[in-house]
Amino acid sequence: MKIVVGITGASGLPLSSRLIDVLRQNSNIHVHVVASEGALLVAREEPCTYPDLKPCDLVKYIKSMGVGIDVSLSSMYASSSNVPDKVVIVPASMKSVASISLGLANTLPTRVALNALRMGRELVLVPRETPLGSIELGHLYKLSTLGVKIVPPIPAFYPNPSSILDIIDFIVGKILDVMKIDHNLYKRYKH
Template sequence: MRIIVGITGASGAIYGIRMLEALNDAGFEVHLILSSWAEKTIAIETDYKIEEIRSLATRVYSASNQAAIISSGSFNTDGMIIAPCSMKSLAAISQGYADNLISRAADVVLKERRKLVLIPRETPLNAIHLENMLRLSQLGATILPPIPAFYNHPKTVTDIVNHTVSRTLDQFGIDNSLTKRWLQRETGG
């Protein structure tokens, strides 16, 4: 598989990093776009070094490189994940405002009818956020907020992050064991 991963400056950079680790472990070809704010957020929120994160991708692009191969529909991919997806990026994608490589690559994925999964990070959501998410959902994108599940009894933040990463990989049909799956339980009723 060939997947594009975009990491924006929204809080929750660990979702994108963990996604890269999982895709790298699975041996996929990963094309990474880091926004300048993503690099700042990574430094604030994690102990990861930018070069360490870059090393998890097959190719890395500057968000200002609109001439990158992934900005063309003629470059075949299996889709794109934006984790985390800022509301600014979500709005740009929703409106077709391809002002950087993250929003351009997402625009290409949509126009080519490929899989686009957005992990939006914002709370509370206002009507503009919700309208942009609805618009993108109607255009074929999957909106996958990083909402933890508790049926799997998470013990650590990593467990919570892995659940979202697992659910995202499921969207691409990528088998994984990052989280405990739901098992039917008798409730006695």
């Protein structure tokens, strides 16, 4: 299975890096990353991963994980002839959400997402903004009616998280849940 992880210019890079790390451990999954210029800027200001808590050169960091990364619209993934099985954009900035909703392929991640929609592939968005206004909710609703899975990065406390990594793993686990990929990143609720 081929999965493309898109990273856009919103806070939440530890979610991206943890998801990539978990996916690449599955021998049945080929992972590739596409990023926007905004993502590269955010990486200079916030940690790429936890617990490092250091800003990073996003391209070098992803490559150090043994995963390919593209930022140019000339990437093979910009073409609908190379659409992966699944696309997940984490974090998805509201600019990217709006662009996808309006059909604007102005960055590589939005282009890959639109190709996935056109070709009937699975698309998951992890929107990173709060609070959400009517305009943002309208775009998210429109995308959900097109079959896009929306996974807001909202933590749960029933698993009794003891660290930031536990919270990250819960959110990444929920992303994997909607992608129908088995994992054991968090304790499931039992009554």
